[in-house]
Amino acid sequence: MFQAQTTVQAQKADKYIKTLAKHFSKKVTVENNEGVSKIIFSMGTCKMTLNNDTISLHCESSHQDGLEVVKDIISSHLIMLKELRSISIEWQDEMLIKD
Secondary structure: EEEEEEEEEEEOHHHHHHHHHHOOOOOOOEEEEEEEEEEEOOOOEEEEEEOOHHHHHHHHOOOHHHHHHHHHHHHHHHHHOHOOOOOOOOEEEOOOOOO
16 A cells, blocks of 8 residues: 655645535545545545644555555645645655555
8 A cells, every 4th residue: 555645734724625625526535524534536545634724634545656646636736725826745655565
């Protein structure tokens, strides 16, 4: 399993998670549960978690290429949000080896 995570500071973090979840729900499955939205793409998933004024993003895929696509989709949509247009998103990647 390939994973990546990052955090994004935003004064309107709660609003942004809701906006992104609503946007993605028009094309893919989105599960919402009290401050957490999980976006389910065909190539992987991304969980957005609210923590005060921080959005924590955790993406997963069974393939490295799939993870890169999920990260690109999420990053490109984040920077469309007014407050986040000038941010640089730094992902931390890791690979989990299952026994």
